[in-house]
Amino acid sequence: MTLTEYFLVALVIIVPLIIATAVTIWTLEQARMRSKKNRREATAKRQTPQPPETA
Numbered sequence: 001m002t003l004t005e006y007f008l009v010a011l012v013i014i015v016p017l018i019i020a021t022a023v024t025i026w027t028l029e030q031a032r033m034r035s036k037k038n039r040r041e042a043t044a045k046r047q048t049p050q051p052p053e054t055a
Helices: 003-033 036-048
Strands: none
Touching: none
């Protein structure tokens, strides 16, 4: 393989990895900034059984 092919392979691997890392860090930061009260309410809503929807 030539230098250009190695560069392109590295680019295809590294660019999505950088994007995934940035999105993960941003998501964790958003979760950290949520107030504890909102987190408890969201957890309580998920744990309570929801009645089945009728069409």
